[in-house]
Amino acid sequence: MAGNSKRRGAVRKDGTKKGAVVGSGGQRRRGLEGKGPTPRATERKGHPAARRAAAKDRVAGQRGPGRRASDGEGPETVLGRNPVVECLRAGVPAMSLRVAVGATSDERVAEAVHLAADMGLPILEVERKELDRIAGGALHQGVALQIPPYEYAHPDELLEAASDSGNPALIVALDGVTDPRNLGAVVRSVGAFGGHGVVVPQRRSAGMTAVAWRTSAGTAARLPVARATNLTRTLREYAQTGLMVAGLDADGDVSLDEFDLATDPLVVVAGSEGKGLSRLVRETCDVIVSIPMAGRVESLNASVAAGVVLAEVARRRRLSS
Known part of the structure; x- marks a missing residue:
């Protein structure tokens, strides 16, 4: 009934009185203190960035000490029966092979x-749905090969390789070549004609993908490919060490027949498939060499042009030795 302070719920329990209450007396001060700066994502257990970093460390451990992997690139997956077999035949380094059950x-x-x-x-041996997930909708034909990132050399390492060989340096630099098959073909030609390596720019250029590996026919396992942050600066540094920088262009100033510096330390620079040499690279070259052609062909692609010049340089070096 009204005014009955003894009824259920009418009496406030001890410790629930509104108004002033007893403070914590500083007992919770430690709990309110900060715990320092937030750890980086790569240091937080379970964070996607931490998992990626751990995976990268595992790949680096499998590669062992030596040249570093390319920045910003991850493992590559080759899909399909023929591409996978061709990669394995060419000796492309791989991490694992996944095969669908029953394939x-x-x-x-x-x-x-x-x-x-x-x-x-x-x-x-995995389920097909696992390969479907890895392929992301691409045709895998029941097989997938995982390839680690290519380990690029530093441009200075190519000079060291030339010095160790006892022969005049012979290096090919590619200016904006975007087709990995051209890159692989150039690597193969450089290896065939006694060159010491290939330099590619870090941006707007083909990289050593599985396609380039395959086209090199295994030469990429023995010949260093360097990546230059700034190709123009790298060519200038090569020139300062005594190398002749010769660009290739159909409208060159000197014909390959008249080019008499083939026996000296040399950097051959081939331009992109469509635009040729960029302005800055062209201005950096000591000489622009053209390849004389008898047929009605305006130009050769980068890999063919580099192969022709390398063959001629190798021939002249044999004659002079």
Whole structure:
């Protein structure tokens, strides 16, 4: 009834009285103190950035000490029966081979498994839906090969390789070549004609992908490919060490037949497939060389032009030795 202070709920329990209450007396001060700056994402356990960093460290551990991997690039996945077999035949370094359950009945997939086993690669049998996820909608034909990032050399390492060989330096620099098949073909030609390496710019250029590896026919495993942050600056540094910088262009000032510096330390610079040499690179070259052609062909692509010049340089060096 009204005014009955003894009824249920009418009496306030001890410690629930509104108004002034007893303070904490500083007992919770420690809990209110800051815990310092927030750790970086790579240092937080379970954070995606931390997992990526850990995976990168594992890949670096598999590569061992030596040249560094390319900045900003991750492992590459090669899909399809023929591409995977071609990569394994060419000796492209790989991390693992994934094969869909039941796919080994195909002769090409079986060959890929045998090649991977001979190389000592981990072979993982997975469900097709797992390959579908890795392929992201691309055709995988039941097989996928994971390749680590290519380990680019420093441009100075090419000079060291030339010095160790005892022969005049012979280097090819590519200015804006974006087709990895051209890059792979140039690597193969440089190796065939006694060159010491290839330099590519860090931006707007083809990298050593699986396609470039395949086109090099295994030469990329023996020949260093360097990546220059600034190709123009690298060419100037090469020139300061005594190398002749010769650009290739159909409208060159000197014909290859008249080019008499082939026996000296040399950097051959080939331009992109469409635009040729960029303005700054062209201005950096000591000489612009053209390749005489008998047919009605306006120009050659970068890999063919570099191969022709390298063959001529190698011929003259043999004659002079």
